[in-house]
Amino acid sequence: MTAITGRDRLVLAVLLTASFTLAVDFSILNVALPAIGADVGLGLGDLQWIATSFALCAAGFTLLFGRFADLFGRRRLFLAGIALLGVASLVGGLADVPWLLLAARVAQGLATAAVTPAALSLLTTSFPEGPVRDRALGLNGALMAAGFTTGAILGGVLTDLLSWRWAFFINVVVAAAVLAVAPVVLAEGRRPDRARLDVPGAVTVTLALLSVVYGLTQAGERGWTSPHATGSLGLGALLLVGFWLIERRAAAPLVPVRVLRRRGVGWGNLAGLLAFATETSVVFLLTIYLQEVLGFAPLAAGLSFAVLGAGTVVGGILGPRVIAALGNRTTLVTGFLVQAAATVPLVFLGEHRTWLVPLLVATFVGGVANLVVIVGFMVTATSGLPDTEQGLATGLTTMSQQVGITMGIPIMSAVVTARMSAVSGNPAETVLNGVTTALAVNAAACVAIAILLAAFLPGRPAPVATIQPEGVAA
Template sequence: MSTTTDPALGTAAADTAPAVMTRRHRLILTLLLGAQFMLAADFSILNVALPDLGRSLGFALSDLQWVTTAFSLAAAGFTLLFGRVADLFGRRRLFLIGMALLTAASLVGGLADAPGVLLAGRVAQGFATAIVTPAALSLLTTSFPEGPLRARALGLNGAMLSAGFITGAVLGGVLTDFLSWRWAFFINVPVGVLVLVLALSVLKESRAERAGKLDVPGAVTVSGGLLALVYGITAAQSHGWTSAGTLVPLAIGVALLVLFWFIELHTAEPLASLRVLTRRSVRWGNLGGLVTFTMGSGVTFLMTLYLQQVLGYSPLVTGLSFGLLGAAAFVGGTVAPKVIGRLGGPQALVVGLLVQASASFMLAALGGHSKSWIVLVLAGTAVAGFGHISAVVAYMVTATSGLPDSEQGLATGLTTLTQLVGLTLGIPVLSSVATARVHALQATHSAADAVLGGVRLALLVNGGVLVAGALAIGLFFALPGRRTAAVAA
């Protein structure tokens, strides 16, 4: 068997597959990227529509957060479980089941006539996302051999994630203004049906070579722990980080995850192989993913505050202003595989985090009282989008490299979980920083200037966390002398 240099980690890896995409590769890639785009858009499409949705269905203002929280809880709580279920029982089967559920749940949400019905639809959408996302990613990684082809496919996948997220924000505003918030749900129905029809003919079944039993105690503790953890993180946004409503679920979540770890040490067929969980590439790759997603979602939130509460732009214009961010992210997703091929995955991850950090420091220089600051917003968010997606692709390549196909569902489940927790964590953390600063300035500054001060401080914190993450990965994992140990671990 011949060997080539693995662009993910810069080490020798077996490579017997062609370096050119076949027609079937392109069909599979188009289908899976379409599904990922749809899932990413669902994260953001309702953000702009929430006020109209709340008025239409009679949500109290304080209860509107549950429209987002219901989705996040289900999506994050069950992702790791369904990543392993896909390995054992068939990735194509899980993908089809999840897409069918997502399509049906979107129809329920669009037709909802009461808060309870809409929340049920959102829970089902989140549950479907937990099924589809790791199945789609593992189908992607097992369809493309490790090396340039997989890096290219994951680069395009990262670009679609960002494009979907930004398109969702813009599309939510357009649909709400010109049609109704209900179309934020309805738009998924024809897309979901099309994906299902194509998947039946394009995708082949893929699963682990050796059938095993599902680790039920592990599944219960990890799902319960993640549900409690994400609930606690979300509760911090409304109750504060020191309240019992935040600390109790966080403590329960940590306790259940510790119990899960001990269960996995002693069970014959663990839900999550400790060899995967302790592999350096998986551990450091997912740390980078957590940092980039947490800080990336936070910047979008902070710029929304700045554009609307400092510069006075409308929700629709705010959504449209993120278009350049999406375009830059798409470019970043196509360029990232080349950077990974030249530098290696861990090194490219460090570079992506530092570029993303530079954007946060740029944006921290924003001022008020003049809409000309929109130029810096557009430039800074473009740099942020490019760096963010470069880091996303690098962490996905790093965290899924060097693993057998039988563990790709678990590995992609971990990367998906990292993404979901980061998206959930970013806004509460940076919102707390910004809010504390706003309260400190309110007595001596105007409302707009107080918000500006809060946004600036949160952006500096954002950049600092990104730099710290990049330094940790660079010093302890990405240095050339550590690559061989990383692969062997």
């Protein structure tokens, strides 16, 4: 394995810090929502918009900004996104009226949509395809996954000890530190020929993603039969079909059809979408179980997931080694099967707290397997593509990640609700029945995607020549 130099470590530190911070932002406000609503005057029924406004922009604009990174400069977009994150977080922390808080969350979502693919493409173009890049992607995946868990814990701690406003202010400090270092260590790497932006494709896919994510969030809030959910999802599907037709005819497409037809890109992103959907929904289901069945307080339930966080860190470290030993396809298939095997024992959870120990063991193993899959997905979906398309590739992976995170919870929530309505018993028994049924569906989804990947995913693509980045000066 090629050694990582001191400058490489600085590059990694900057990019991984940004990725970890953005991952924390996804969950840091969840515990604090009631306190935030009380302070800024946001009603209980409107609290979901604190999360929804962020998710809509983070997922809806990620593919567009990923292509911006290729066309206009990854370093430039990264720095602009970090600056926006800092300003938006300062505004959010100082907000005392609902519209200002929601505007800050929209801006944070846009910053996430810009920084995440830019950071990933800077990472993939800073390291040559192979073991070194795999190791960097493994660390990135580990810290991102750890960030989701850390956010849930940190949000509770900050709200209890200081104020929910510090969940915003902490980003201001991180953004300032990254902006102080990044211009010195990050090299620009934009394509030499400034292609025109595919405006019709950009508008269509952005509206499509916004519709899909809004539909998924409404399904979680109102149910899958809600006109808000079905209408938005149907519109999103139609727009995605329109986007495909536009890209087939565009002279300079936002997403070249030849890239979408690459099996590594297509199946790799499907694997990523399922990886994020299944594991985030497991956290959701176990949160219900710990609080509604076992009677844990919210903070105690959040702390229980520290074991899962530790497993994700281990999985991120092991992922590159597993890929080197088994190859991309076998790594993804094995990872999903191990994740399914770790989920199966959770199907037999009971109403006594003695089940906490097997739960922690299973979530640790599942966390390791899930991060091995996520690293395999990142490597598979970005391999075999030239540097000039890495922003596009990482935009696609980020989109898969965001949509997966958004869709997992409403789907499993629907399973829980349907099962609870079909059985009778005391409240704890009914909830337990719904949760364990959803966990069985979750495990089955892991097995199904493993079978599909074994059948259709090719091995690692041959490396392509990379374009040397320009100097570090802007």
